Amino acid sequence: MSASQFRPEHRFDIVVVGAGPAGLCFARSLAGSGLRIALVERQPRAALADPAEDGREIALTHRSQRLMQALGLWTRLADDDVSELRDALVLDGDDEDGLRFRRGSGEAGPLGWLVPNHAIRRAACAELLATTDAVLFDGLRVTGVRTDADGAEVRLDDGATLTADLIVAADSRFSETRRAMGIPATMRDFGKTMLVCRVRHEREHAHTAWEWFDYGQTLALLPLRDPHLSSVVLTLPHAQTMAVQALDAEAFGADMARRFHGRLGAMSFVGPCCAYPLVGVYPRHFVAERFATIGDAAVGMHPVTAHGFNFGLRGQDTLATAIRDAHAAGRPFWSDALLQGYERAHRRATRPLYLATQLVAGLYTDEAPPAKLLRRAALRAAQRFAPFRKMVMAGLTDDGRGPLSSLSSRRAG
Numbered sequence: 001m002s003a004s005q006f007r008p009e010h011r012f013d014i015v016v017v018g019a020g021p022a023g024l025c026f027a028r029s030l031a032g033s034g035l036r037i038a039l040v041e042r043q044p045r046a047a048l049a050d051p052a053e054d055g056r057e058i059a060l061t062h063r064s065q066r067l068m069q070a071l072g073l074w075t076r077l078a079d080d081d082v083s084e085l086r087d088a089l090v091l092d093g094d095d096e097d098g099l100r101f102r103r104g105s106g107e108a109g110p111l112g113w114l115v116p117n118h119a120i121r122r123a124a125c126a127e128l129l130a131t132t133d134a135v136l137f138d139g140l141r142v143t144g145v146r147t148d149a150d151g152a153e154v155r156l157d158d159g160a161t162l163t164a165d166l167i168v169a170a171d172s173r174f175s176e177t178r179r180a181m182g183i184p185a186t187m188r189d190f191g192k193t194m195l196v197c198r199v200r201h202e203r204e205h206a207h208t209a210w211e212w213f214d215y216g217q218t219l220a221l222l223p224l225r226d227p228h229l230s231s232v233v234l235t236l237p238h239a240q241t242m243a244v245q246a247l248d249a250e251a252f253g254a255d256m257a258r259r260f261h262g263r264l265g266a267m268s269f270v271g272p273c274c275a276y277p278l279v280g281v282y283p284r285h286f287v288a289e290r291f292a293t294i295g296d297a298a299v300g301m302h303p304v305t306a307h308g309f310n311f312g313l314r315g316q317d318t319l320a321t322a323i324r325d326a327h328a329a330g331r332p333f334w335s336d337a338l339l340q341g342y343e344r345a346h347r348r349a350t351r352p353l354y355l356a357t358q359l360v361a362g363l364y365t366d367e368a369p370p371a372k373l374l375r376r377a378a379l380r381a382a383q384r385f386a387p388f389r390k391m392v393m394a395g396l397t398d399d400g401r402g403p404l405s406s407l408s409s410r411r412a413g
């Protein structure tokens with residue numbers, strides 16, 4: 001493609017499509033690398049700088065917390081934004097005791113942390129704008145992408161074209177740029193919708209997260225900093241979710257207390273109440289010629305195992321580290337070999353949990369009697385089998401001592 005038709009201010013090394021948490025963190029990870037980065041985001045700058053609350057409380061692993069610290073995001077969070085997760089409890093049906101996960105007496109710190117998604121977005125945007133010279137094209141939608149052996153170009157809906165050596169798509173699980181590059185993806189629509197909402201409750205939550213696969217509904221409780229404040233996560237068929245969302249504040253509180261069988265006493269609505277259709281997405285490839293996907297565009301997890309952003313952070317770190325190293329060594333950071341290496345590492349890191357999550361989400365929302373028997377048996381076996389609990393704990397905390405820790409520990413910028 002000819003470069004002469006483009007204005008110099010529209011030429012970059014890397015164009016990132018989407019300034020969600022993954023795109024912002026990736027651009028921040030490349031600070032100080034000497035690479036010229038552009039981010040294109042359809043939302044206006046004001047919405048990025050002060051994002052609206054979206055009800056999502058993001059459970060973060062130890063690896064993610066360290067990555068956020070290294071990227072300068074953690075210190076930008078207010079104390080109130082961070083809640084400790086000390087215990088996790090998994091319940092099935094009318095089971096009273098369930099399967100409990102907690103850190104051993106010799107292990108320091110909590111299981112993980114909960115941080116509102118809008119607070120992560122705000123911190124990532126502030127950090128990016130304060131510490132990098134990445135150029136933000138906000139309020140603009142990417143309408144087309146094209147790559148070949150000589151370069152890459154990104155078309156915007158105002159008619160402008162950006163050129164680069166590499167395009168990185170961070171434009172959600174329904175990534176239009178991934179589709180435009182012809183990368184097929186396996187999608188599973190669970191036919192259910194997840195409702196998230198903050199509630200106040202009479203009894204203290206003891207910083208315990210609940211995942212309750214009840215019959216006819218799946219409930220989760222995410223404990224926030226205030227011992228009487230939690231986020232409830234309710235999964236139901238779409239029409240039922242809409243009916244719950246339409247309840248007034250008083251009826252909503254009463255409905256939640258009933259759904260939790262009164263185990264936390266009376267409940268009252270705090271809000272906001274947001275609904276998310278549940279669709280898992282895993283593309284056949286994360287990369288193509290001069291093109292890579294990160295964040296949900298690479299792995300669109302079902303939220304039940306709380307790993308979407310954790311994987312997003314890890315993937316952007318893997319890719320950014322490989323790019324920094326290649327650029328510093330004078331090697332092409334857009335080479336097939338580099339991109340394939342990223343794909344292999346990120347598939348290894350995400351595929352097993354993605355498949356396990358699909359299985360759990362399918363099994364534990366299946367109301368047929370054989371599935372009910374199977375899930376009860378699975379939980380009982382897990383209760384007795386210590387290595388299984390250890391494995392789940394390792395996944396929950398993910399302390400980053402795995403094969404990618406050398407990449408993760410490198411500070412950006």
Ligand SMILES: Cc1cc2nc3c(=O)[nH]c(=O)nc-3n(C[C@H](O)[C@H](O)[C@H](O)COP(=O)(O)OP(=O)(O)OC[C@H]3O[C@@H](n4cnc5c(N)ncnc54)[C@H](O)[C@@H]3O)c2cc1C
Nearest residue numbers: 018020021022042059142171172295296306307308309310
């Ligand atoms: C209810 C719920 C609970 C969750 N809980 C957890 C949890 O506990 N732990 C966890 O790790 N993860 C969790 N997740 C997942 C987490 O929220 C996502 O993984 C994360 O937000 C994805 O970030 P992203 O940047 O990849 O994508 P997004 O946040 O989807 O951002 C994509 C960005 O791209 C922009 N964009 C899209 N198309 C274009 C275009 N054509 N041109 C320009 N811009 C474009 C969009 O405007 C958007 O800003 C949860 C998700 C949900 C729904």
